Structure formats: C-alpha cells, structure tokens
Amino acid sequence: MTLRVAPGSAIPVLASDGVANLSRRRFLGTAAGALVVGIALPARRAGAESAALRSAAPKPGTRVPAFLEIRPDGSVRLLSPFVEGGQGIATGMAQIVGEELDVDPARFVVECAPPGPDYAVVNGLRMTGGSFSTRSSYALMRQLGATARDMLIRAAAARLGVRESDLTTRDGSVVHAASARSLPYGDLAAEALALAPREGVALRDPKDFRYIRHAVPRLDVRDKATGRAVYAIDQTVEGMLYAAVRHAPQPGTEPEGIDNEPEARAMPGVQGVHRLPGAVAVTADSWWRARKAVEALAVRWTRPAPTGLDTLAADFSSEAMRAALTETPGEGHEAEAAGDAAAAFARAATVIEAEYHAPYLAHAQLEPPSAIARFNPDGTLDVWTPNQMPELFQSLSAEVAGLSPDKVRIHSPMLGGFFGRHFAYGPANPYPQAIRLAKATGRPVKVLWSREEEFLNDALRPLSHSRFRAALDAAGQPIAVTVRTVGEGPIGRWFGALFDGPVDPSAVEGIVGKPYAIPNRRMTFVKRAHPVTIAFWRSVGHSMNDYFSESFLDEIALAGGQDPFALRMALVKDSPRHRRLLEEVADLSGGWRRGPYAAEGGTRARGVAMASPFGSETATIAEVSIEGGEARVHNLWIAFDPGSVVNPAIVTAQVESAAALGLSATLVEQMVYRDGLRQAQNFDGYPILRREHMPAVHVRIVESGAPMGGVGEPGLPGVPPAVANAVAALTGQRIRSLPLANAKLSGA
Amino acid sequence: MIQVTINGRTHAVDVEPDTPLLWVLRDTLGLTGTKYGCGVAQCGACTVLIDGEATRSCQVPVESLGAARITTIEAIEQDPVGRKVVEAWVGQQVPQCGYCQSGQVMAATALLTQTPKPTDADIAAAMTNLCRCGTYNRIAEAVRHAAA
Numbered sequence A: 001m002t003l004r005v006a007p008g009s010a011i012p013v014l015a016s017d018g019v020a021n022l023s024r025r026r027f028l029g030t031a032a033g034a035l036v037v038g039i040a041l042p043a044r045r046a047g048a049e050s051a052a053l054r055s056a057a058p059k060p061g062t063r064v065p066a067f068l069e070i071r072p073d074g075s076v077r078l079l080s081p082f083v084e085g086g087q088g089i090a091t092g093m094a095q096i097v098g099e100e101l102d103v104d105p106a107r108f109v110v111e112c113a114p115p116g117p118d119y120a121v122v123n124g125l126r127m128t129g130g131s132f133s134t135r136s137s138y139a140l141m142r143q144l145g146a147t148a149r150d151m152l153i154r155a156a157a158a159r160l161g162v163r164e165s166d167l168t169t170r171d172g173s174v175v176h177a178a179s180a181r182s183l184p185y186g187d188l189a190a191e192a193l194a195l196a197p198r199e200g201v202a203l204r205d206p207k208d209f210r211y212i213r214h215a216v217p218r219l220d221v222r223d224k225a226t227g228r229a230v231y232a233i234d235q236t237v238e239g240m241l242y243a244a245v246r247h248a249p250q251p252g253t254e255p256e257g258i259d260n261e262p263e264a265r266a267m268p269g270v271q272g273v274h275r276l277p278g279a280v281a282v283t284a285d286s287w288w289r290a291r292k293a294v295e296a297l298a299v300r301w302t303r304p305a306p307t308g309l310d311t312l313a314a315d316f317s318s319e320a321m322r323a324a325l326t327e328t329p330g331e332g333h334e335a336e337a338a339g340d341a342a343a344a345f346a347r348a349a350t351v352i353e354a355e356y357h358a359p360y361l362a363h364a365q366l367e368p369p370s371a372i373a374r375f376n377p378d379g380t381l382d383v384w385t386p387n388q389m390p391e392l393f394q395s396l397s398a399e400v401a402g403l404s405p406d407k408v409r410i411h412s413p414m415l416g417g418f419f420g421r422h423f424a425y426g427p428a429n430p431y432p433q434a435i436r437l438a439k440a441t442g443r444p445v446k447v448l449w450s451r452e453e454e455f456l457n458d459a460l461r462p463l464s465h466s467r468f469r470a471a472l473d474a475a476g477q478p479i480a481v482t483v484r485t486v487g488e489g490p491i492g493r494w495f496g497a498l499f500d501g502p503v504d505p506s507a508v509e510g511i512v513g514k515p516y517a518i519p520n521r522r523m524t525f526v527k528r529a530h531p532v533t534i535a536f537w538r539s540v541g542h543s544m545n546d547y548f549s550e551s552f553l554d555e556i557a558l559a560g561g562q563d564p565f566a567l568r569m570a571l572v573k574d575s576p577r578h579r580r581l582l583e584e585v586a587d588l589s590g591g592w593r594r595g596p597y598a599a600e601g602g603t604r605a606r607g608v609a610m611a612s613p614f615g616s617e618t619a620t621i622a623e624v625s626i627e628g629g630e631a632r633v634h635n636l637w638i639a640f641d642p643g644s645v646v647n648p649a650i651v652t653a654q655v656e657s658a659a660a661l662g663l664s665a666t667l668v669e670q671m672v673y674r675d676g677l678r679q680a681q682n683f684d685g686y687p688i689l690r691r692e693h694m695p696a697v698h699v700r701i702v703e704s705g706a707p708m709g710g711v712g713e714p715g716l717p718g719v720p721p722a723v724a725n726a727v728a729a730l731t732g733q734r735i736r737s738l739p740l741a742n743a744k745l746s747g748a
Numbered sequence B: 001m002i003q004v005t006i007n008g009r010t011h012a013v014d015v016e017p018d019t020p021l022l023w024v025l026r027d028t029l030g031l032t033g034t035k036y037g038c039g040v041a042q043c044g045a046c047t048v049l050i051d052g053e054a055t056r057s058c059q060v061p062v063e064s065l066g067a068a069r070i071t072t073i074e075a076i077e078q079d080p081v082g083r084k085v086v087e088a089w090v091g092q093q094v095p096q097c098g099y100c101q102s103g104q105v106m107a108a109t110a111l112l113t114q115t116p117k118p119t120d121a122d123i124a125a126a127m128t129n130l131c132r133c134g135t136y137n138r139i140a141e142a143v144r145h146a147a148a
C-alpha cells in the first residue's frame, strides 16, 4: 500500500496496488448505509507498473497459511483481518472459521494480522469500522475454513493411503471410520499447508451449524477479568524510553520557546526535552517522571489567529460554530429527493418547521492512546499503536519515518475501547510523535497521552445542524418533508479525495434513507468545514441525525393529532420488515403506550424511534421519568434486525453497549469550546454515563433473513430520539439540542 | 528506596516518594493489569485493594503506604472471593473492551469481602467505576451471582 498526500491538501488519499482492480462502484455499491470507503488510485500508478504488482498479489482471504497456524497441541492461531476492541470480532472470526474448519472456537487464539494484501477482506480494503467486519468477510472466512479443512483431509488421505471420500473430520481430527484411525490436525498441519488450496470447496449446510448462530462464549473474557489482556498501553520493548507530551492548548499553534529547559532536564530520570509539531515532549526512564517534567515546562506558544472560523482562533467557541452553521446560506446539494416537495407545501393544510443541533463529542474510550516506535539495526521500523487500519498506519508511519512502507511493521494490539477513535486523524494520533522521538533519541520510545492530553486532542464527532420542514394535509398526514443539513462529515474530511460528489454521506445518513412513505421529500446538504479535527464516532452521522429526524417525526405526529407509534406504523405499512420490527418492540415493551402514566416512584412516559443504520434496522422504545429536573431513563426496549447473526450473545451485548453510549450522548455528553479552548480536561468536565443512570436494556434480535447488516453501531441511533420523544410526552417540552442536561426539564 | 508489599511480596522501589502507586505498579514493577484511565480518581480503572479496601491507586503516593498490604488484579484468583468474582464475570460475559474490568473486579471483590450478601443499594454504592462500553447491568448481575 502506498499513501499519497494530495498536493495542497491534508487529506490522505489511500491507494493500494494490491487492490487496484477493485472497482470503486463495487465497494460503494456493497456498502449499505453509512460508512462507505473506497480506494482511489493516483492515475500515474494505475498503469503497467501496478498491473505487474497486482498479478503477484494474493486474492484477499484465500491464502490459508496467511491466516491459520494449526499447532501441534491442536490449538489454532488465527490471524484476523480485524482488531478486537470489545465488539467480539475475535470470537466471531473463530466461530466462522472454526465452523468450516471443524475446530471448536474455544481452541482458537486470535490475533490481529500484520499489514498485508491477504487481509484486505472488506471489499478489497482493510479496516475495522463501519460495522463492516462480519458482514463483509463472512463468506470469505467460511470459505477459508472450508479450504483449510479440505487441505487437511487431502494430507491425511496421502498419509493413510486412503481415498479422500472415505475421510471425514471431527473437531480437530481427520477420521477414517473404516479403519477407526484418526489423525489430529496438529500432526497434519505441515503437510496440509504445503498443498495448493482447491477452489470452490463445499461449505457446511447452515442447518448443521454448531458454532455459527450459537451463543459461543467470548474468547477474551477471562483474560479481561484477570488483568491478563494486553493493550497498547501495557506493552514495553527492551531499552525503551517513556515520553509524555503536552500539546499546544490551541491546535495549530507551535512551541516558540521553553523558558526552563535546563531545570526540566535536571529533573529525576529525564533524558531529553523535545519540540514536536504542535507539542513539546519529555523523554525519561518512567512515564510518571516524563509527565512531571513536561508539566513543569514553561512553554511559550505562538498565537492563534485572533478570530474567524477557518482555524481554531483565539475566540473560537462551539456556540459560535453552531450559530455559523445555523446562519450558513445556500440552497445546498440534493442528498435525497422524491415527488414534488414544493408543490406539496403549496397545498398543505399545516406547515411545521424546527431546527435541531447536536454538539461535538469525544470518544472517551477508557484506554488513553499510546504508541511505541523502534528503529531496528536492519533499517526497519516497528510501531505498536491502537489503530483500525493497519495498512494506512503503515503508510503514514513510513512517511513520518522517511522509509518505504515495506520497511515498517505495524502491530495492532487489542483496543481498550475505540468507537471510531483509532482511525488516522492527522494530529490526533500519537504514533508520529513516537517515531520522531525514537529518531531523535536513538532509542525505542513509548508515547502515552495523559487523559488530559487525550481530551485536548481527541478528534471529535462533529457538531451539526439541520432545519426541518413538514407539510401536513387536512387529515394530519405528512405529505412532504424537507431537510437542510449544514456541516461536515468525517468521510469528506478523511476520505474526501474518494468522494467527488458534493454530499458527504456521513453528514446526512439518518436524515436520508428513512423507511417512511412520505411521498414528497427533499433533503439537501450544505458543506461548512469545521476548524476542529473531526472524527467517526460510534454510528457516525446516525448518532445525531436519527435523533433529529425521529424527533421531528414525533412533532409531525403531534401537529397532525396522531399517536407517534401509530403514525410510524402507517408510514411503514408497505414494508413488512419495518412493520414487524415495530410490532416486536411494542410486544417486547408489553404493548405500546405513550403515557404519561403513573408508575413506581412517579409519572413516566414512553417514546419510540426507528433507525436504519449500517444495513441493519432498529426500533427502540424508551421509558422516562423526570427527577429533579433531569430525565431518568428506566427501560430501553430495542428490537434489532441485522438480517442474520453469527453470535446472538455478542449481538445482544453490542446492542446494550451501543444503547449505553447513545444514552450517554443523550443525557450528558458535550465537548464545549470557549475562548478557543476545549473546556473539558478530564471526566469531571466531560461526564459520561455512570452506573446510576444505566437503565434496564431489553434486546430482541429479529433475524429477517435480509442481507447481513452491521452490529456494533446500530443499537445507538434509536436511543436519543426515543428518550427525547418520551421526554416530550412527559413534559410537553421538545428538546431540539443535546445533551438533555443543558435543558431544565419540568416535572410532570 | 521505598518498600512496598504487593501480592504478598515486598519490593524496594527507587522512585520519588510522591509517585502514585499506579505508576509504581505499572512501570516499575511491570504489573500492568491495573489500568490508567484518568489519573484523577474519576474512573476507577486503577482500583487495587489496600488492606482490603478498594482504592484508586492513581491517588495514592507510594510513600503513604508504609506496611500496607496491596492486592492487585494479578493476584485476584488467589483470593477466594476474588476467584468467585472472576468466575461470575466469565459466567455473565461481562467484559467488552475489558479495559475497565480489572478495576471493576477489584471493586467487586472488596464489596463482597466486606458485605457477602449485598443489596442493590450496596452494589450501587460500591460499584462506581466508569465503563465506557456500558457493561453496568452485567457488572451488577455478576456481583449478584458471585454473592449467591
């Protein structure tokens, strides 16, 4: 893989010779829903040179030895294309491969594979994100397991001198029933893996599945319950120095001078004081010593621009950004259209209009980012760092180090949470600092960002704004909806060169693609760039847009004198999949009722919302009361249809987890800028959902048999609107800006 | 040199007296099961037992420890209550990313050692560590299982 930085732009263009034959259309066409990422090849590379490379490149997901090591003890080491960060993908991969290989997933050891073209299994690309992992690789990984099993059978046939057709397998052994002989896979592995894989090996009949579709226990829970799981932050390499950094309080400014460098150098354990782009660093023999010294530095920083929204100016504020989005003029580019909205508005009996906003959000994954860089005597570089795209990080690291990518090894440890945090976000990743410091000191260096540096530097879910209008007929039915969204999405920012279209899908998903039969629609997008480093954040645009559109749908229902659940049911009446999901969630919650109604400890009410994120479908009902001016959520009922599942227990856990994050964003989260500075430095300033605010979460998985959708993110988008709709049912207050903590709610 | 007693062994460590116990564990002694999350007593990822009390080790200067006995996650299965807690954590499939879970298991072990049959209010009062993956309900369920 090579990485090109487009001239005059900070946007990385990802290019890969190994996947040069991938048609962009195919990838985008496959990507249902939100995060769609393609490959762009610089024109000058698309010629004979890359064609030659291409013919040598393996077809991703087919070379068995690149994925599987069958050990003498019968355990299987699987090099996974995906990084495990809590979503259970390591277990899922073991189930899928184990099912076809005929090895109990419990005997798998799963590690994230190094960079390499074999692992580009997400429609020709490699990444862990967009809730793509299982659905994109399911067929390939099954075939891989079946191919490997076939190789083991052929090796056994040769060894035993019997026909392949007389052999079968039983949990890690090839069995010759006629002679009651059996050979463990571990004994056959060397011979088997030397064989040429056969194409088109038959797969197991799904009705015989023993692992896929079963609640197989996760492989990593015991290590995680006993402190044995190793994250990037836990890794050490021999002879390494620890580094602590302090970033410019205002990104874009630079260290101009350090007034007390000699004093800092004289502090215990300190090895050096360093200037980095936009930061200063201290290297020392322990991180705590490095941190104490870096915090003692008296740094003079260059000044930010005094004002304006093109950079993070001295007077930048999230309030001003929000106002700017609201006031940005322009008709916008069409993101979705149907019928004739203008004509429908002209004959409307009622027109309603509303503006919605959502704040910047931090990822606040519990493991702060770190990176280790080590230059080796043979001219190669090793980098250990949290990442969701090993090949991209390899290219970027090579660029920082001044090496070619094949000289860089990327190690991708287990992630202590990610939620979109560990894509490549320019200044918001620590690996360039580790590489620069390793170069400067001639030693391996481990950079760890303190929680404060992480809150200062994390790339943020963008703040956004949408203006909604609806036309209702005399019967109170919605006949038209228009939406104008202003802002910027992370796909446009980080994969912008791949999208020449004017509409960033990650900015409008959840506003477009709704299932409702409203005949006249016009959704538009106006780009307004943020000076802030923006990011993918669990469920991306859906994390705010479904809150907007599903809240506004409740406004439509009320304006038309209709029950919000009944209106949704009517609007999806021709879509059996959506209708069923609404019925399921109503049933799960004991039957739909909006309220308010008397319940234990006071009055409660319910809200409902639907979302169609990442190829999956959700219907969510929230039950809320008000205590001391704050919303308290008692129950979340979520009916979730990802088409089909690999592990129902992991799916349920992921929906619970996504619901918790969605509720966190609904109730308390926001990253506020004032006077050019982020106001939160730690969890006291950036509250996240605590145990006392965790409701009961009831999940029902509905397998409609539709094409497999994503799992990690889709549980989130229904939660904010379901809660906001319940709050409106209870208090009459329509909250059009999150978090709810900013509003004083009246008790009901 | 400062003496600290960790998991039954005494170590002499060459650090400044105000160094937080967390960093002595992680960087000086290589006991990385105890996690750094916030450094300011907000998250609980760094929870260890000091004379049986669940304590956020990022706030404990190593000089303050004296002869106190420290138990970390690395020794949790040697403790009969800790072993039950770990089994309950596995049984309920609590961890997702897992990063907070060392601290959660330590907090649960301290709770169940002091209050073998906790009420839901006891659980709520003792289990205050943050979990960004939202495993709170399973944590409570696992504590109930370990108590049963």
Ligand code: FES
Pocket (backbone or CB within 6 Å): B035, B036, B037, B038, B039, B040, B041, B042, B043, B044, B045, B046, B047, B056, B057, B058, B059
């Ligand atoms: S690291 Fe000690 S409480 Fe967060």
Ligand code: FES
Pocket (backbone or CB within 6 Å): A086, A366, A416, A417, B095, B096, B097, B098, B099, B100, B101, B130, B131, B132, B133, B134, B135
């Ligand atoms: S399991 Fe990820 S933070 Fe708790």
